[in-house]
Amino acid sequence: MRIPQKYIDPDWRPALISRRLDHAAAWLALPDKELVDEPNLRYGGSMHVYCLRMDDGTASSHNLYIKCQCNQRRRSPRHPLRGRATLETEFRALSACLKKGVPVARPVFFDHFVDDNGDEHYVLVSLGLDGFQSLDQIDMPALPPARRRRLLEDVGMTLRFMHLRGFAHRNLYPKHVFVAWRPALERFDVRFIDLEKTHLFTGFRHLFRDLESLARRSKNVSRRDQLRFLKYYLDTGHLSEDGKILARWLARKLRYR
Structure with a gap:
């Protein structure tokens, strides 16, 4: 199964494009995101979770949670050799749950790229559950x-x-x-x-x-x-x-x- 293409939530598209946050590398380079948890170093790679307060373009400010993953793949019976990036699995699950009405955190952005050193990077941004x-x-x-x-x-x-x-x-x-x-x-x-x-x-x-x-x-x-x-x-x-x-x-x- 192919990796999902880049995703940007329609309601957030103008705000993210205006900030040039329409590709994964831009999220990795953000200087003011705050680390909220200890890095996850499992599955042969790493994942860091950050929080960033951002205006959605309608004068409403929200917490966004940014998961940044590098070379982190988990093997399964369906993917026994190379495995699959856990953020790809999570994005697929979030999308499928929302389509069926299951209440989950709302994805705002998903993208991936391979850098010049051959390292795989995935970024998943979700809307914070403010008030929860x-x-x-x-x-x-x-x-x-x-x-x-x-x-x-x-x-x-x-x-x-x-x-x-x-x-x-x-x-x-x-x-x-x-x-x-x-x-x-x-x-x-x-x-x-x-x-x-x-x-x-x-x-x-x-x-x-x-x-x-x-x-x-x-x-x-x-x-x-x-x-x-x-x-x-x-x-x-x-x-x-x-x-x-x-x-x-x-x-x-x-x-x-």
């Missing part, structure tokens, strides 16, 4: 009971929707789930990020892996709330027999006593 916070930043016990149940419901239903649309995240940590409270709706807006391992699932084990990974790494979530989350994920008023089997499987995985 990740699940690992939320103190669950401190939430009012009704708000906590709504959070469990909205995250469970959104993950179910992602799975029903055919996608498994396959690396689902609380830090990859962002939420924002919408007072007028009395609901949480839920988005997923970091889709570099996301693809169409081929078996239920991938769905179970998402559930296990999210449950295992969620802190200060009671056993009762874990069961509530499962109930919302399964879209049942109470746990069915299948739901109880799934709950017992998760309990064994998480070593509940």
Whole structure:
């Protein structure tokens, strides 16, 4: 499969072209982007993540997250020899999820090039989720009971929707789930990020892996709330027999006593 051609979000095209940010090398050369995480040095290369505040051309300012990757490829059964750049995989997943209505971080720009030394560079720019916070930043016990149940419901239903649309995240940590409270709706807006391992699932084990990974790494979530989350994920008023089997499987995985 061919590498996707350069992508620029239509709403951002005038702003990026006016700043000459319509090719990957220009993003790499930006002097005022701020490193936001430790470099990822896996898969034989490197990836750096930066943040930059930028006007979109309509007097609205946004945080943009810039992933810059060099010579970083991950092998898979579909790409066993050379592998595939993880940013290419993530861009494909973001695009596919958006087409099917799965709420994810919105890509603004994607491009790649090979420099004079033969090094491969990929750049993926995503719109920051301003006003959102990740699940690992939320103190669950401190939430009012009704708000906590709504959070469990909205995250469970959104993950179910992602799975029903055919996608498994396959690396689902609380830090990859962002939420924002919408007072007028009395609901949480839920988005997923970091889709570099996301693809169409081929078996239920991938769905179970998402559930296990999210449950295992969620802190200060009671056993009762874990069961509530499962109930919302399964879209049942109470746990069915299948739901109880799934709950017992998760309990064994998480070593509940």
